[in-house]
Amino acid sequence: xxxxxxxxxxxxxxxxxxxxxxxxxxxxxxxxxxxxxxxxxxxxxxxxxxxxxxxxxxxxxxxxxxxxxxxxxxxxxxxxxxxxxxxxxxxxxxxxxxxxxxxxxxxxxxxxxxxxxxxxxxxxxxxxxxxxxxxxxxxxxxxxxxxxxxxxxxxxxxxxxxxxxxxxxxxxxxxxxxxxxxxxxxxxxxxxxxxxxxxxxxxxxxxxxxxxxxxxxxxxxxxxxxxxxxxxxxxxxxxxxxxxxxxxxxxxxxxxxxxxxxxxxxxxxxxxxxxxxxxxxxxxxxxxxxxxxxxxxxxxxxxxxxxxxxxxxxxxxxxxxxxxxxxxxxxxxxxxxxxxxxxxxxxxxxxxxxxxxxxxxxxxxxxxxxxxxxxxxxxxxxxxxxxxxxxxxxxxxxxxxxxxxxxxxxxxxxxxxxxxxxxxxxxxxxxxxxxxxxxxxxxxxxxxxxxxxxx
Amino acid sequence: xxxxxxxxxxxxxxxxxxxxxxxxxxxxxxxxxxxxxxxxxxxxxxxxxxxxxxxxxxxxxxxxxxxxxxxxxxxxxxxxxxxxxxxxxxxxxxxxxxxxxxxxxxxxxxxxxxxxxxxxxxxxxxxxxxxxxxxxxxxxxxxxxxxxxxxxxxxxxxxxxxxxxxxxxxxxx
Numbered sequence: 001x002x003x004x005x006x007x008x009x010x011x012x013x014x015x016x017x018x019x020x021x022x023x024x025x026x027x028x029x030x031x032x033x034x035x036x037x038x039x040x041x042x043x044x045x046x047x048x049x050x051x052x053x054x055x056x057x058x059x060x061x062x063x064x065x066x067x068x069x070x071x072x073x074x075x076x077x078x079x080x081x082x083x084x085x086x087x088x089x090x091x092x093x094x095x096x097x098x099x100x101x102x103x104x105x106x107x108x109x110x111x112x113x114x115x116x117x118x119x120x121x122x123x124x125x126x127x128x129x130x131x132x133x134x135x136x137x138x139x140x141x142x143x144x145x146x147x148x149x150x151x152x153x154x155x156x157x158x159x160x161x162x163x164x165x166x167x168x169x170x171x172x173x174x175x176x177x178x179x180x181x182x183x184x185x186x187x188x189x190x191x192x193x194x195x196x197x198x199x200x201x202x203x204x205x206x207x208x209x210x211x212x213x214x215x216x217x218x219x220x221x222x223x224x225x226x227x228x229x230x231x232x233x234x235x236x237x238x239x240x241x242x243x244x245x246x247x248x249x250x251x252x253x254x255x256x257x258x259x260x261x262x263x264x265x266x267x268x269x270x271x272x273x274x275x276x277x278x279x280x281x282x283x284x285x286x287x288x289x290x291x292x293x294x295x296x297x298x299x300x301x302x303x304x305x306x307x308x309x310x311x312x313x314x315x316x317x318x319x320x321x322x323x324x325x326x327x328x329x330x331x332x333x334x335x336x337x338x339x340x341x342x343x344x345x346x347x348x349x350x351x352x353x354x355x356x357x358x359x360x361x362x363x364x365x366x367x368x369x370x371x372x373x374x375x376x377x378x379x380x381x382x383x384x385x386x387x388x389x390x391x392x393x394x395x396x397x398x399x400x401x402x403x404x405x406x407x408x409x410x411x412x413x414x415x416x417x418x419x420x421x422x423x424x425x426x427x428x429x430x431x432x433x434x435x436x437x438x439x440x441x442x443x444x445x446x447x448x449x450x451x452x453x454x455x
Numbered sequence: 456x457x458x459x460x461x462x463x464x465x466x467x468x469x470x471x472x473x474x475x476x477x478x479x480x481x482x483x484x485x486x487x488x489x490x491x492x493x494x495x496x497x498x499x500x501x502x503x504x505x506x507x508x509x510x511x512x513x514x515x516x517x518x519x520x521x522x523x524x525x526x527x528x529x530x531x532x533x534x535x536x537x538x539x540x541x542x543x544x545x546x547x548x549x550x551x552x553x554x555x556x557x558x559x560x561x562x563x564x565x566x567x568x569x570x571x572x573x574x575x576x577x578x579x580x581x582x583x584x585x586x587x588x589x590x591x592x593x594x595x596x597x598x599x600x601x602x603x604x605x606x607x608x609x610x611x612x613x614x615x616x617x618x619x620x621x622x623x624x625x626x627x628x
Contacts (some may be wrong), residue, residue, distance in 0.1 A: 004544070006574050008626045009585050013546050013615065031517075034459045042462040049460065049487040054514045068596060070617035213517025252625045255533075259624040262527060270516045271523040 016071060020224035020287050021253065023260045024280055025075040026062045027200035029207035029215040029273060030054050032081040032116075036089040043090050044101035051078060051105035051114070054214050059110045061267045069263070071256055078106065079205040079217075080116035088128035095131050099139035099146045106145035113188075115147035115205035120195070121163040122154045123445075133166055137173040140185035147203035153193035153391040155398045159446040161439075164391060167191050168384035172407055175376060179409035182417040182426070183376065186406040191387060193368075193394025193401045198274050199330045204402055216265040217273035219330065220257030221280040224287045225249055226317075230295040242296055243316045250277060250320025258325040276330030277321035278366060279313070281341035283424040289313075289334050290343025301344055302353030310334060311364035318366075331400060333366020339419065339426040340371055348427045355386070355429045363393050368401035373417060373426030376409035381435035383407065388439070396449050457481035461501070463489035470497050479504055483512045532620075534627035541592070542619025543568070543599065547584040549612020551577050556584065559614070562606060566599050567591040582612075587619075 015021035035046035059076050066073040080086075080102070087095050099117055106114040117139055119129040136148050150167060153159035175183035190203045197208020200217040207215070229249045233241060257275040265272035281289045290301035296309040314333040321328045338344045338358065347353035355372065362368045368390050374383070387403045394401030406426060408417045413430035458481050469478055476498060480486065482505040494501050503509040547559060556575065563570060563586070572587040590599065600616040607614060 003572060003587065004622050004626060006585055008622060009544055009546060010583075012617070012622060012625055037462070039464055042464045045462045045464075045487040045489050046460045046485075049485050053485050053511075054516075067600070068618055069621045070615060071621065212519045213515065214520075255624040256621065259621060262530065266524070266527050268516075269514075269520060269524065271519050272527060 015222075015225050019222070019228045020282075020284060021222050021256070022072040022074050023066075023218055023257060024221040025077050025200050025219040026058070026073055026260070026264050027077040027079050027205055027217050027219065028055050028058050028268070028270070029079045029198070029211055029217060030081075031207055031211060031213050032083075032086045033209070035086050038089055038091070040087075040090040040092040040097060043087060044097050047080075047086070047098060048101045048105045051080070051102065052108050055105070055109040055111065057268060062264055065260055065264045065267065069260065071260060073260065075112045076110075077200070077202060077205060078109075078111050078114040079200065079207045080114065081207050081209065082118035082120060083116060084119035084126065084128045084132040085209065087131065088126060091127070093131050093134070095135040096138050096142065099135065099143050103143035103146050111145070113145050113147050113202045113205075115149065115202045116207060117146050117148040118150060118206045120151040122151045122157040122160050124160065125163065133170055136170050136189065137177045137185065140174050140188050141177040147188045147205065149190045149192060149195070149204040149206060151195035152191045152387070153395050155194055155395050155452045156448055157452070158448040159193070159388060159391045159395055161388065161446060162443045164191075164388050165380075165384050165440055165443065168380055168387055171383065171405060172378075172380065175407040176409055179376070182419055183406045183408045184419060184423075187371065187404070187419060187423050190402050190404040191391070193391040194399060196329075196331055196400050200274070200276050201278065201280065201331060203404060211273075212271050214270045215273035216261065216268055216270050217276065217330065218257045218261040218264070219276040219278060219280070220253050221278060222249070222253040223279040223281050223289050223292060225253060226279060227286060227288065227291050227295060230292060239296075239312060243312055246313060246316035247320035250317045251324045253277060254321040254324035254328065258327065261327070272327065274327050274329030275321070275325045277317060277324075277328060277332050278330070279317060279334040281335065281337065281344075282422055283340055283342055285342060288341045288343035289336060290341050290347055294343065300350055300352040301347040302357045306357065307360050307364055310336070310361050314364055314366055331366045335367055335370060336361055336365050337371035337404075339373065339424040340422060341424070345425050345427060348429070355431060359389060359393070362390060362401055363397060366400070368394065369403045369405060371423065371426065372405050373408050373411075373428045374405055374431050375412045375428055376407045378407050378431055379435055381437045381440040382431050384440050385436040386431065392446070395446075396451065398451050458484045460484065461486045461490045463487065463493045466490050466493045466497070466499065470499060476500060477502055480509055482509070483515050484509070485512070533623050541590045543588050543590060543596065544617050544619055544622060545584075545586040545588060545603065545614060546617075547582070547586075547607070547612050547614045549582060549607060550610070551580055551582045552611075555582065555612060559584070559586070559603075559606065562602065563588055566602060567593045568599065
């Protein structure tokens with residue numbers, strides 16, 4: 001048996017006990033294409049039966065792996081095939097019954113979320129995509145565990161601006177339907193440019209069409225561990241030392257994900273998909289990406305230098321992860337969900353982190369505008385413009401970008417909303433007074449950029 | 456490919472078509488709860504093509520799963536050493552008192568654990584103990600873990616038991 005030094009042993013114990021190292025999620029992807037049926041009711045029946053059949057042991061298995069290896073697995077989730085594909089055969093206009101079936105299955109097996117109430121519309125709508133879009137506000141209102149995502153753009157396809165406009169309307173409608181909960185419905189709704197088909201993190205998780213029957217993926221996190229490692233550096237160490245420290249830490253975190261992923265997949269008798277190594281903050285003290293940026297050297301997150309620091313962070317996380325596992329995938333990098341990160345909440349409160357700066361940061365982070373609160377009465381064209389800009393960032397840079405914006409009904413810039421739990425505290429950002437009504441009116445598609453033609 | 460699902464609608468259709476008192480599906484078919492309900496209400500038995508009454512099958516994880524089970528165990532592990540899979544690392548932190556090490560090691564001996572390495576320090580009245588042990592094969596990891604974690608207590612000491620494999624993955628290439 002390989003001997004370990006006390007230092008090595010205590011390092012891991014410290015990471016778990018004091019620095020909130022955890023496996024953020026084990027997500028079982030379940031392919032639902034075989035649930036397609038000409039009858040809506042039968043489609044729902046099959047979806048419920050298949051999800052429960054495949055996921056009934058997920059919680060028990062994840063808990064046993066966590067107990068054996070001593071690393072907490074915080075969330076257990078399910079990702080399914082985009083529902084618009086599964087529902088296409090039934091021809092129904094209202095797909096809320098499917099969302100209810102997914103919700104019931106999630107409750108039955110005990111997972112936190114089931115994601116995949118999804119449509120790919122980056123080039124255009126089918127009747128089923130249209131039905132899914134129209135069903136989103138009610139689906140997210142009446143269910144507790146269902147998450148929804150849509151693909152609006154890609155480097156290969158360009159941006160579907162008609163879909164972007166429709167998505168902005170859906171976000172507003174969803175937020176207003178859940179006005180009594182601070183627009184909570186919109187927290188479970190996200191759009192993508194260059195959507196990732198094996199992402200285990202909600203709200204955007206789903207199971208792409210190239211995936212196998214069932215796939216187990218894990219998302220590892222650990223901003224607290226990276227933060228603690230950087231805190232041990234001297235302020236005089238240069239940025240190469242900073243990058244090296246982050247890379248080494250990311251390597252270690254990812255190795256834990258690799259181990260837990262292999263073992264959980266083996267026990268579930270399924271394929272091990274990917275390890276998504278993403279620094280995903282939580283509202284818990286110390287579990288913050290903003291704190292890391294400030295340790296790298298910016299006064300407050302959002303100050304000049306933030307984008308550069310975030311670029312270093314995202315890249316170093318990816319590099320450490322890639323060395324640690326041959327299965328790195330998903331979004332992998334650093335998330336910047338504003339309301340979920342204590343340091344970012346503080347930065348917004350201080351007036352340091354504006355919507356414009358957040359957009360700049362999304363050019364180098366691994367996702368996009370995430371958990372950003374805006375006034376509930378935001379005009380449709382301004383909301384659409386924000387989303388379209390974010391989609392353009394992803395399209396041109398050949399990277400994944402996402403938008404999870406929550407118009408909070410009844411609140412204006414500077415007001416605070418508590419969503420509770422992991423979703424944290426939103427401070428409403430000021431989206432400005434100027435919109436893009438004519439861009440919205442024109443509609444159509446922004447053609448794919450040069451970068452898309454690499455055939 | 457086998458029949459994937461049997462839904463309530465399928466059962467109704469078969470009953471209407473004069474399907475009689477028995478319905479035969481593939482052993483791997485997933486019969487929905489609603490289909491079972493309709494069949495029960497109509498007194499229709501659902502039998503498996505493999506013979507006997509249909510029973511909930513093991514989930515069919517698809518054609519890749521069997522291959523994955525073979526390859527997964529063959530993926531290289533970090534720096535494999537002797538005794539893999541039987542190593543356990545025990546860390547204990549608590550208030551120092553007489554006989555605490557004896558108490559823990561006596562339990563380990565009783566559980567059939569061979570101690571490879573001991574490291575203990577006392578800092579300001581608290582002891583930190585790290586033990587590297589190997590299971591002899593008669594005790595399972597789970598029972599050792601639950602046994603050790605029952606020792607001590609909030610005011611005494613807290614023990615943590617972790618698989619050696621976690622440390623190997625994190626600290627070895």
